[in-house]
Amino acid sequence: MTAMFAGVLPASRIYDPARLDAYVASREFDRPTLVVDVDRVELQYNALKAGLGRADIHYAVKANPATDVIHRLVQIGSHFDAASRAEIEICMGQGARPETISFGNTIKRVSDIAWAYEAGITLFAADSEEELEKIAEHAPNSDVYIRLIVEVSQADWPLTRKFGCDGDTALRLLDYAKSLGLNPVGFSFHVGSQTRQASMWAPSLDALAKIWHAAKDAGHDLSLLNIGGGFPAFYDEPIQAPTDYAAAVMQMVTEKFGHVDRIMAEPGRGMVAEAGVIVSEVMLVSRKSDRDMHRWVYLSIGRFSGLAETEGEAIRYRFETERDGDPMGPCIMAGPSCDSADVLYEKRPMPMPMTLKSGDRVLIRNTGAYTSTYSSVCFNGFPPLDVVCI
Amino acid sequence: MTAMFAGVLPASRIYDPARLDAYVASREFDRPTLVVDVDRVELQYNALKAGLGRADIHYAVKANPATDVIHRLVQIGSHFDAASRAEIEICMGQGARPETISFGNTIKRVSDIAWAYEAGITLFAADSEEELEKIAEHAPNSDVYIRLIVEVSQADWPLTRKFGCDGDTALRLLDYAKSLGLNPVGFSFHVGSQTRQASMWAPSLDALAKIWHAAKDAGHDLSLLNIGGGFPAFYDEPIQAPTDYAAAVMQMVTEKFGHVDRIMAEPGRGMVAEAGVIVSEVMLVSRKSDRDMHRWVYLSIGRFSGLAETEGEAIRYRFETERDGDPMGPCIMAGPSCDSADVLYEKRPMPMPMTLKSGDRVLIRNTGAYTSTYSSVCFNGFPPLDVVCI
Structure with a gap:
């Protein structure tokens, strides 16, 4: 197959699968950010x-x-x-x-x-x-x-x-x-x-x-x-x-x-899609009642700030945190806005680390498509999803 | 009740219910615009x-x-x-x-x-x-x-x-x-x-x-x-x-x-909500098949440019056109984007004039709440809902 690409792929441009993660790991992000390789x-x-x-x-x-x-x-x-x-x-x-x-x-x-x-x-x-x-x-x-x-x-x-x-x-x-x-x-x-x-x-x-x-x-x-x-x-x-x-x-x-x-x-x-990762963070982990089965995990990004395709839980993104080695438990995932429709996964709760807490970074994988442009201009005063291309 | 307002309502500021419509009627709008009185x-x-x-x-x-x-x-x-x-x-x-x-x-x-x-x-x-x-x-x-x-x-x-x-x-x-x-x-x-x-x-x-x-x-x-x-x-x-x-x-x-x-x-x-009206226009009226019961009416505004609350057909806005005296027929209403979820009313079609066509102005009443900020930054390259306060 290499021959097919000879005309368009400069020899020096070799894809490095570790580059995206290295970039993300080495930086702080002040708001939810899509990083595209x-x-x-x-x-x-x-x-x-x-x-x-x-x-x-x-x-x-x-x-x-x-x-x-x-x-x-x-x-x-x-x-x-x-x-x-x-x-x-x-x-x-x-x-x-x-x-x-x-x-x-x-x-x-x-x-x-x-x-x-x-x-x-x-x-x-x-x-x-x-x-x-x-x-x-x-x-x-x-x-x-x-x-x-x-x-x-x-x-x-x-x-x-x-x-x-x-x-x-x-x-x-x-x-x-x-x-x-x-x-x-x-x-x-x-x-x-x-x-x-x-x-x-x-x-x-x-x-x-x-x-x-x-x-x-x-x-x-x-x-x-x-x-x-x-x-x-x-x-x-x-x-x-x-x-x-x-x-x-x-x-x-x-x-x-x-x-x-x-x-x-x-x-x-x-x-x-697979070229992008969203860097977000946990805003809050809570339980509504002692009788509730599941924790609620609120992220800094929701349906109105980039994850519109979770409507009806249609798309099921992969989340990664630094606590993924800890015991996992099912969570209802929601966005940070005051809108009650801003819930990502409730019918099928998402396994997340039991130790997760406010401030933890959460990576959302393969989010390079249909995220940044769906983002609302300022719903609840939250800025739109930031985009960085590397 | 007038006495109750005496302290806060300057005598000169009297609400004129015709002002909003007069403003809208006298102006052209290059893109979907929310006008708030x-x-x-x-x-x-x-x-x-x-x-x-x-x-x-x-x-x-x-x-x-x-x-x-x-x-x-x-x-x-x-x-x-x-x-x-x-x-x-x-x-x-x-x-x-x-x-x-x-x-x-x-x-x-x-x-x-x-x-x-x-x-x-x-x-x-x-x-x-x-x-x-x-x-x-x-x-x-x-x-x-x-x-x-x-x-x-x-x-x-x-x-x-x-x-x-x-x-x-x-x-x-x-x-x-x-x-x-x-x-x-x-x-x-x-x-x-x-x-x-x-x-x-x-x-x-x-x-x-x-x-x-x-x-x-x-x-x-x-x-x-x-x-x-x-x-x-x-x-x-x-x-x-x-x-x-x-x-x-x-x-x-x-x-x-x-x-x-x-x-x-x-x-x-x-x-x-009741202080605002969205000025939009018809982009297209079409029929998918000779056997289709309903026309499709595509507006210049949709779920991703301000009408997010039509999700699940939850909110049913009132539309007004200059052809409202003409015979009416049920229409499926949709937004202008290439997103197939960008449909406003399909389960309960909306009565609209049979003579409606591309370029016609459509007013969407009582849209002053939860429209402008929900609007996406640039989905499909469409600009966000414009806002004018009068």
């Missing part, structure tokens, strides 16, 4: 790229838009998927060329479309007539792809029906796009966030390939397939290794879709 | 104060910490309940004296406790041994009140067990506080957010009064009762008018607790 992002990009082969990686900027992350990804040849004008500006500010950026949100501001068009963006997503009309008016003659809804998903978090349209609608939208003077180039979809094994893509790909072939049979000249995200990160359940995973997905895509001129993939979580 | 906050303060009588109002700053709101409340004699150092700084920056500010979060940073003590704050909340130890070490000799858990609630959103302790624990904590050199002055509680009618307080007050009397019987010299928040705002269900509501609560408190030297109340939502 940018070399780890590069390692992951290369691992995914090795499996994805000829598919273009469009990094989903929303997962972590830190400029150092974007800068490194530009350097090593990544393309980008942007959700808004601000995300496009971040990418171009780090040197990304506009033709490498897709404007993938199906719900765009009209003024953002016009701005993006002026900036040289030529590829837009849509899943409705009105969005196509907005694009046709403010970015005439652009390339568009139609986002399909994924009705069957084996993801940990299947997406809602918020995005995409069904096959009949999609075929009609291809025609409609053409009638508006746009260039409809193909389809996109998203199998669902955190799809842990490549084999879980199969039912979705089967259903989507049927629509693809129906569109071709109807005479549509499709050149682009955007397979979206879903690439997993390691939290508490096993996941397939990135290169194997990506290669298996690509093999299924080839089998089911046949030859496709251009394939895009949009890893976000799968690119950056 | 500070005169309306003053009107509400006076209405609540008229019912609360001798109880001190400690405005819950977290509901809306806009400096203009705090400034007006300082001017008219409000006290404050702060959740963090930053909130204390906002209040003192607007002229609030430290003895009018309680540090009501039961989960405080040690460095914030020390800072607050130096700044002159003398009243702190606690519900656990460890928190008392933190206060005793960093704010020695301070007044503390113990937060009780409310096990029975008729609130729209009963609080979780995150805050407070049971009666046995509370009595032990009074002793423990004394042994640490603190001055335990009483109890606090919270009946639950959005308790729509005063009568709904009764079961909670009965249970809490038993603990109060048990503590007095045990020889504790209690001088402070903090009845917390729960004062409602008008969303989609009827609520009792503020003066009647507050007076009824106070009457029950007197009946059940007997004479109490000092009573505090902490309205937040009930003080500011």
Whole structure:
């Protein structure tokens, strides 16, 4: 595999798995801080790229838009998927060329479309007539792809029906796009966030390939397939290794879709989550009553300051403390705000050291994705999650 | 009632109910914006104060910490309940004296406790041994009140067990506080957010009064009762008018607790929600499939840019558009981000005009509380909710 990376990996840049922990251990942090190892992002990009082969990686900027992350990804040849004008500006500010950026949100501001068009963006997503009309008016003659809804998903978090349209609608939208003077180039979809094994893509790909072939049979000249995200990160359940995973997905895509001129993939979580660790601390350990089974552990970070994805206890992060050798006991974990919804784990309490107390440092592993930007501006007067890239 | 306000209401400051709408109608807003009528906050303060009588109002700053709101409340004699150092700084920056500010979060940073003590704050909340130890070490000799858990609630959103302790624990904590050199002055509680009618307080007050009397019987010299928040705002269900509501609560408190030297109340939502309106716009109206019952309406604001309290469809805001005279039909309402969880109303679709389209302005009423500070820093590259006070 080394040969594949020869063109993009300078020989001097070797990933050191101990660097992140050494950095964190040697420093004090005045508030909850996400530390991201940018070399780890590069390692992951290369691992995914090795499996994805000829598919273009469009990094989903929303997962972590830190400029150092974007800068490194530009350097090593990544393309980008942007959700808004601000995300496009971040990418171009780090040197990304506009033709490498897709404007993938199906719900765009009209003024953002016009701005993006002026900036040289030529590829837009849509899943409705009105969005196509907005694009046709403010970015005439652009390339568009139609986002399909994924009705069957084996993801940990299947997406809602918020995005995409069904096959009949999609075929009609291809025609409609053409009638508006746009260039409809193909389809996109998203199998669902955190799809842990490549084999879980199969039912979705089967259903989507049927629509693809129906569109071709109807005479549509499709050149682009955007397979979206879903690439997993390691939290508490096993996941397939990135290169194997990506290669298996690509093999299924080839089998089911046949030859496709251009394939895009949009890893976000799968690119950056494992490169980051949040440094937080224990604010308080308490018991509500003598009859309570579990202690409550309150951290300096909660659902409104970066850990939004614990909603419904969906994501189960790994915590580390310096007392992990001590006897462990189940704890209800909560954030520091006065909001009673700011509870991280209650239905499934988290084992934590019995000796834990206020002031102890707590590391939250693999938190490089979907943490910093979710953070509220100042809920309860707490500052947003700080971000340091190394 | 006018006579009661004579001391605090300058004759020239008369609330004009048309001012907010006139301001909004006459202006363009480049991004989702919360407009707050500070005169309306003053009107509400006076209405609540008229019912609360001798109880001190400690405005819950977290509901809306806009400096203009705090400034007006300082001017008219409000006290404050702060959740963090930053909130204390906002209040003192607007002229609030430290003895009018309680540090009501039961989960405080040690460095914030020390800072607050130096700044002159003398009243702190606690519900656990460890928190008392933190206060005793960093704010020695301070007044503390113990937060009780409310096990029975008729609130729209009963609080979780995150805050407070049971009666046995509370009595032990009074002793423990004394042994640490603190001055335990009483109890606090919270009946639950959005308790729509005063009568709904009764079961909670009965249970809490038993603990109060048990503590007095045990020889504790209690001088402070903090009845917390729960004062409602008008969303989609009827609520009792503020003066009647507050007076009824106070009457029950007197009946059940007997004479109490000092009573505090902490309205937040009930003080500011109705003073604010969010100006947003329609980004897109679409249908996923010909077979779909409902349209999807995507707004420029969603769960991650200010409408966090729509989680689980808990709060049901009132929307207004210029097309409200047109035929209406049920819509699924969603935010603009690429996050599939960013859906506002799906289980109970919202009636909206059938003619609604991209670019239409949408007003979201009574959104002055718990919106601006929940807003994420830059999720998907969207800026936080803007705030304008008039």
